[in-house]
Amino acid sequence: xxxxxxxxxxxxxxxxxxxxxxxxxxxxxxxxxxxxxxxxxxxxxxxxxxxxxxxxxxxxxxxxxxxxxxxxxxxxxxxxxxxxxxxxxxxxxxxxxxxxxxxxxxxxxxxxxxxxxxxxxxxxxxxxxxxxxxxxxxxxxxxxxxxxxxxxxxxxxxxxxxxxxxxxxxxxxxxxxxxxxxxxxxxxxxxxxxxxxxxxxxxxxxxxxxxxxxxxxxxxxxxxxxxxxxxxxxxxxxx
Amino acid sequence: xxxxxxxxxxxxxxxxxxxxxxxxxxxxxxxxxxxxxxxxxxxxxxxxxxxxxxxxxxxxxxxxxxxxxxxxxxxxxxxxxxxxxxxxxxxxxxxxxxxxxxxxxxxxxxxxxxxxxxxxxxxxxxxxxxxxxxxxxxxxxxxxxxxxxxxxxxxxxxxxxxxxxxxxxxxxxxxxxxxxxxxxxxxxxxxxxxxxxxxxxxxxxxxxxxxxxxxxxxxxxxxxxxxxxxxxxxxxxxxxxxxxxxxxxxxxxxxxxxxxxxxxxxxxxxxxxxxxxxxxxxxxxxx
Numbered sequence: 001x002x003x004x005x006x007x008x009x010x011x012x013x014x015x016x017x018x019x020x021x022x023x024x025x026x027x028x029x030x031x032x033x034x035x036x037x038x039x040x041x042x043x044x045x046x047x048x049x050x051x052x053x054x055x056x057x058x059x060x061x062x063x064x065x066x067x068x069x070x071x072x073x074x075x076x077x078x079x080x081x082x083x084x085x086x087x088x089x090x091x092x093x094x095x096x097x098x099x100x101x102x103x104x105x106x107x108x109x110x111x112x113x114x115x116x117x118x119x120x121x122x123x124x125x126x127x128x129x130x131x132x133x134x135x136x137x138x139x140x141x142x143x144x145x146x147x148x149x150x151x152x153x154x155x156x157x158x159x160x161x162x163x164x165x166x167x168x169x170x171x172x173x174x175x176x177x178x179x180x181x182x183x184x185x186x187x188x189x190x191x192x193x194x195x196x197x198x199x200x201x202x203x204x205x206x207x208x209x210x211x212x213x214x215x216x217x218x219x220x221x222x223x224x225x226x227x228x229x230x231x232x233x234x235x236x237x238x239x
Numbered sequence: 240x241x242x243x244x245x246x247x248x249x250x251x252x253x254x255x256x257x258x259x260x261x262x263x264x265x266x267x268x269x270x271x272x273x274x275x276x277x278x279x280x281x282x283x284x285x286x287x288x289x290x291x292x293x294x295x296x297x298x299x300x301x302x303x304x305x306x307x308x309x310x311x312x313x314x315x316x317x318x319x320x321x322x323x324x325x326x327x328x329x330x331x332x333x334x335x336x337x338x339x340x341x342x343x344x345x346x347x348x349x350x351x352x353x354x355x356x357x358x359x360x361x362x363x364x365x366x367x368x369x370x371x372x373x374x375x376x377x378x379x380x381x382x383x384x385x386x387x388x389x390x391x392x393x394x395x396x397x398x399x400x401x402x403x404x405x406x407x408x409x410x411x412x413x414x415x416x417x418x419x420x421x422x423x424x425x426x427x428x429x430x431x432x433x434x435x436x437x438x439x440x441x442x443x444x445x446x447x448x449x450x451x452x453x454x455x456x457x458x459x460x461x462x463x464x465x466x467x468x469x470x471x472x473x474x475x476x477x478x479x480x481x482x483x484x485x486x487x488x489x490x491x492x493x494x495x496x497x498x499x500x501x502x503x504x505x506x507x508x509x510x511x512x513x514x515x516x517x518x519x520x521x522x523x524x525x526x
Contacts (some may be wrong), residue, residue, distance in 0.1 A: 020260075045489065047490075053421075056421070056423065058420065058421055076424070077425070078420060078421075078423045079423045079424070081423065082423030083423070087422075088421065088422060088423075090418065090421050090422065094415060094417075094418035094421060094422070095418075096410065096411040096414040096415060096418065097414055097415075098414050099407055099410055099411055099414065103411075104411075105409065106404065107407065107408065107411055107422075107424060110404065110408075110424075111422065111423045111424050153422070155421075157423075183390075224240060224288045235287050237494075
């Protein structure tokens with residue numbers, strides 16, 4: 001018998017993802033422990049976003065097993081997966097621009113785990129700048145502020161696992177620093193994070209483990225400290 | 240002379256309330272869900288026949304029949320969206336047009352088969368003919384009630400769409416369908432609920448249209464035309480604009496009717512064309 005602390009929060013076995021005839025992932029295995037930060041790195045088109053979309057059932061077809069908190073979620077629809085405690089912060093933020101900040105956040109609370117302990121007050125404590133802008137349409141905010149709303153929307157689902165897709169893309173370095181600091185404080189609440197990034201340096205700095213994807217396969221996996229920069233770069237580009 | 244025209248304008252405004260009720264459902268589906276329902280007018284006529292049948296069969300007032308029919312039209316709208324329209328939405332602009340055009344033909348011919356080509360009206364008993372005497376004007380109780388209801392509906396649906404949670408969900412899906420699905424807000428469910436709400440407006444429009452005007456199996460397209468003009472005049476996505484558009488069209492038709500019977504409909508179309516040329520985005524555009 002395994003104790004609950006040993007069991008991974010998310011375990012993926014032999015996952016393949018298909019878009020019609022195209023196969024984006026080839027039988028990969030990935031695990032995220034409770035409260036762990038795991039980084040997925042890889043070049044453009046390596047299959048990073050496909051992995052996250054497969055977890056929330058937003059791809060055409062998959063093969064393999066996806067287990068979350070001991071339950072098979074591979075055949076569930078997206079709303080059921082989100083309601084069980086997985087929240088996606090999508091690439092490009094994907095806020096609803098005509099809705100106010102508050103309305104965007106409210107949707108997070110609505111789609112999330114029921115009876116969740118996360119409230120607006122906590123989100124505004126994490127991102128104080130949003131408090132003053134809560135009645136503004138989300139589309140009028142700066143990129144960094146929009147990313148905060150996207151993170152806040154995901155947190156209001158009261159997730160146990162947060163999937164972050166390229167949250168630093170297109171943002172100023174200082175803003176990215178702030179976001180990563182926030183990500184660490186979110187993680188300290190016991191929320192697991194699966195972090196997809198092209199920026200290797202930054203994401204490896206906060207991850208306890210990483211997987212490097214190359215053309216839909218895992219080319220390297222382990223702890224960031226176990227490999228030197230050259231080894232990682234080689235497996236990143238496949239040269 | 241002035242009294243005559245003042246009276247006409249009052250009648251026009253009251254007629255505009257009815258037109259706004261016609262257009263409310265179309266305003267929701269075109270302005271918010273971004274698809275054009277060619278069968279909107281036919282659905283209104285279909286529900287008018289349904290109200291007629293229910294009221295006759297149960298020997299009840301048509302307003303009471305309306306209360307019974309509203310849940311049915313909500314369910315009807317919900318199922319229509321979920322089972323049929325959802326399959327064609329978002330793929331191309333043309334598909335929903337073709338499918339609803341087909342529905343329009345099916346509804347018209349089905350009604351012709353079931354009810355014949357006779358014209359019908361609905362009756363709400365003494366309410367049909369009673370009138371109010373205000374100053375030097377006589378106004379019908381029914382037109383006034385229709386107008387008050389139109390204002391209440393516009394304010395109510397405005398609240399529903401822009402202040403309530405389900406309204407925020409509908410606007411979210413209208414903003415970005417793919418994003419909604421990606422984060423776990425089921426667009427299929429939200430679209431179906433929105434179409435259910437459209438169904439409720441169709442029932443109300445069907446009732447008050449049937450009380451004011453004759454209808455037959457093929458009067459749907461002319462209702463659709465009025466609803467379209469009202470929505471475009473008012474501005475896409477704006478329910479208050481829809482009320483304003485209805486009033487303008489109502490006044491134009493009533494004043495046109497004063498010149499000559501043939502001018503009644505024509506004057507409405509001309510005013511529509513002029514405003515459309517000067518202000519193609521509509522009077523109170525939301526987008």
